[in-house]
Amino acid sequence: xxxxxxxxxxxYLLVIGIVFISIFPFYYAIITSFKSxxxxxxxNYWPTSFSLANYTQVLTTGSFxxxxxxxxxxxxxxxxxxxxxxxxxxxxxxxxxxxxxSLLLFTILAVSMFPQIAVLSGLFELVRFFGIFNTPxxxxxSYMIFTLPFTVWILTTFxxxxxxxxxxxxIVDGASPWVIITKVFLPLMWPALVTTGLLAxxxxxxxxxxxxxxxxxNNTRTVPVAIALLSGNTQYEIPWGNIMAASVxxxxxxxxxxxxxxxxxISGLTAGGVKG
Amino acid sequence: MAGLLLRGIKKSYGTVKVLHGIxxxxxxxxxxxxxxxxxxxxxxxxxxIAGLEDITGGTLQIDGQVVNQLAPSKRGIAMxxxxxxxxxxxxxxxxxxxxxxxxKGHDASEIDKRVRGAADILQITPYLDRLPKQLSGGxxxxxxxxxxxxRDPKVFLFDEPLSNLDAALRVQTRIEINKxxxxxxxxxxxxxxxxxxxxxxxxxxxxxxxxxxxxxxxxPMELYHRPDNLFVARFLGSPSMNTIPCTIVSGSPDASVQPxxxxxxxxxxxxxxxxAGKRGTFGVRPEDLVLTEGSDAIFxxxxxxxxxxxxxxxxxxxxxxxxxxxxKIENEAVVAKGQKVSLTTEKRHLHVFDENGxxxxxx
Numbered sequence: 001x002x003x004x005x006x007x008x009x010x011x012y013l014l015v016i017g018i019v020f021i022s023i024f025p026f027y028y029a030i031i032t033s034f035k036s037x038x039x040x041x042x043x044n045y046w047p048t049s050f051s052l053a054n055y056t057q058v059l060t061t062g063s064f065x066x067x068x069x070x071x072x073x074x075x076x077x078x079x080x081x082x083x084x085x086x087x088x089x090x091x092x093x094x095x096x097x098x099x100x101x102s103l104l105l106f107t108i109l110a111v112s113m114f115p116q117i118a119v120l121s122g123l124f125e126l127v128r129f130f131g132i133f134n135t136p137x138x139x140x141x142s143y144m145i146f147t148l149p150f151t152v153w154i155l156t157t158f159x160x161x162x163x164x165x166x167x168x169x170x171i172v173d174g175a176s177p178w179v180i181i182t183k184v185f186l187p188l189m190w191p192a193l194v195t196t197g198l199l200a201x202x203x204x205x206x207x208x209x210x211x212x213x214x215x216x217x218n219n220t221r222t223v224p225v226a227i228a229l230l231s232g233n234t235q236y237e238i239p240w241g242n243i244m245a246a247s248v249x250x251x252x253x254x255x256x257x258x259x260x261x262x263x264x265x266i267s268g269l270t271a272g273g274v275k276g
Numbered sequence: 277m278a279g280l281l282l283r284g285i286k287k288s289y290g291t292v293k294v295l296h297g298i299x300x301x302x303x304x305x306x307x308x309x310x311x312x313x314x315x316x317x318x319x320x321x322x323x324x325i326a327g328l329e330d331i332t333g334g335t336l337q338i339d340g341q342v343v344n345q346l347a348p349s350k351r352g353i354a355m356x357x358x359x360x361x362x363x364x365x366x367x368x369x370x371x372x373x374x375x376x377x378x379x380k381g382h383d384a385s386e387i388d389k390r391v392r393g394a395a396d397i398l399q400i401t402p403y404l405d406r407l408p409k410q411l412s413g414g415x416x417x418x419x420x421x422x423x424x425x426x427r428d429p430k431v432f433l434f435d436e437p438l439s440n441l442d443a444a445l446r447v448q449t450r451i452e453i454n455k456x457x458x459x460x461x462x463x464x465x466x467x468x469x470x471x472x473x474x475x476x477x478x479x480x481x482x483x484x485x486x487x488x489x490x491x492x493x494x495x496p497m498e499l500y501h502r503p504d505n506l507f508v509a510r511f512l513g514s515p516s517m518n519t520i521p522c523t524i525v526s527g528s529p530d531a532s533v534q535p536x537x538x539x540x541x542x543x544x545x546x547x548x549x550x551x552a553g554k555r556g557t558f559g560v561r562p563e564d565l566v567l568t569e570g571s572d573a574i575f576x577x578x579x580x581x582x583x584x585x586x587x588x589x590x591x592x593x594x595x596x597x598x599x600x601x602x603x604k605i606e607n608e609a610v611v612a613k614g615q616k617v618s619l620t621t622e623k624r625h626l627h628v629f630d631e632n633g634x635x636x637x638x639x
Contacts, residue, residue, distance in 0.1 A: 174349030
């Protein structure tokens with residue numbers, strides 16, 4: 001009995017510890033964002049004052065709203081294009097027999113193995129060559145490098161697990177590959193699409209290095225770069241309050257997205273179509 | 277309406293040959309059952325007919341037209357899959373209407389009429405608005421059959437449609453498929469199964485396949501009574517035929533054989549005199565054997581095992597051969613393990629096969 005209670009206590013202590021470590025940085029950012037003046041430089045673990053000054057300042061001065069819009073646009077387009085390409089590619093990779101299929105799959109995976117810094121200079125040349133430097137296209141283009149490998153891989157694995165008979169039934173019914181993808185597979189793939197789409201969105205939303213390199217003006221920057229480059233009145237002043245407020249603001253869309261889509265992530269959508 | 281003509285149909289996956297040249301004439305409106313052990317190529321043959329796999333060699337004609345290169349949807353076929361293969365996200369109605377909607381040229385009222393007509397036949401009208409996951413296995417299989425009916429096919433293909441159902445439902449659905457065949461006269465049906473009861477009860481003609489070749493084609497009772505060879509003889513019938521290696525003693529008209537470990541037995545098979553002295557196989561079905569007290573006994577031995585099945589009793593009798601002889605006897609017979617018994621049968625029930633397993637014709 002005592003041993004049982006000890007185990008339970010230990011388990012919940014561990015849970016509390018993990019939760020604390022995970023959310024403490026974000027918690028600290030939130031309470032800091034509500035402070036103002038010299039309170040910023042006092043260490044307090046509980047909210048002591050409440051002021052929205054940092055928020056109004058970040059949203060009204062500088063190009064932060066514009067940066068937010070840039071990020072939203074770029075991340076959304078990246079998700080849309082990635083999913084379109086990944087769904088069609090994964091259909092071929094999982095359902096069409098052709099030579100070199102697994103080699104191709106591993107090549108796709110290999111692309112994501114290179115560290116960003118390794119491809120940066122080459123990519124920069126490409127961006128210049130296409131004349132898209134300092135435009136959203138440069139970022140959309142370069143973000144595909146890391147979103148496509150994992151979207152293709154996840155969707156390929158998922159599609160491979162869809163029962164082949166359903167596809168064959170559709171073939172007998174006269175469905176073309178495009179109809180099979182859009183009318184039969186896509187409705188079954190919602191959970192995978194939502195998951196990969198969210199991951200791609202988060203990756204594009206948070207990306208820093210490419211965004212820093214391929215943009216040069218305040219109006220084309222995305223949020224992570226804008227936050228890093230927020231500056232105070234003098235070069236010796238770091239506006240912690242503004243930075244924290246901006247950080248909280250950029251986290252909100254992600255939280256909202258996850259909350260919206262978590263209801264869509266329904267497992268076992270294929271139940272009933274085939275046996276088992 | 278639509279007959280099928282298979283000429284030298286071959287299929288190989290890389291270097292692995294699965295079908296070695298299948299020739300088959302299927303008449304319009306016939307119910308054909310492909311039966312055989314796992315891996316014999318029966319499902320592959322069905323998938324070649326459906327167009328889900330490419331034909332490696334030979335020609336396939338449906339309704340007088342070569343269809344080797346034709347897409348499945350253009351062949352006038354409909355297929356019912358073992359695993360039902362319903363579209364999980366569509367209602368029963370949409371599942372059944374999907375093919376017609378894709379085919380274009382059908383207006384909504386026509387589709388509605390066909391779907392409701394098929395639902396009516398299969399008594400699934402109350403479930404039209406449900407999703408597949410809200411149906412039981414038997415209902416799902418009926419929806420799958422309904423989806424095939426809606427396509428108004430010339431050829432109906434069934435790929436082991438009952439093997440996922442429990443025993444009671446299997447019998448019920450089997451009867452429904454039989455009724456469906458009667459109702460849809462003129463529609464050719466091809467049915468793949470490994471269950472010989474389904475084969476015997478449903479088929480107009482059975483095609484027995486083994487290792488990618490056709491062993492025999494014929495009406496169920498013809499195959500049962502006059503198997504062409506040892507494989508067919510052993511495959512049909514449960515328990516399978518007792519077969520004993522034997523030496524052919526003399527040819528017709530007084531043909532007789534000597535099974536190893538037994539006495540000489542006179543048989544009715546037409547055996548040429550030249551076969552005398554050669555090796556062969558002697559066979560007799562368990563259900564043809566009866567207990568006897570008289571001098572006509574062909575086997576004498578001790579009962580090893582008794583299996584009571586309710587309507588019949590199986591006895592395994594050690595008669596000196598390497599395998600015990602199985603006899604299916606009436607349940608009233610009082611037998612016990614260890615008892616000495618004699619078994620007999622009429623001459624016409626005895627089968628003799630030559631050294632290659634080919635049956636000698638029976639007079």
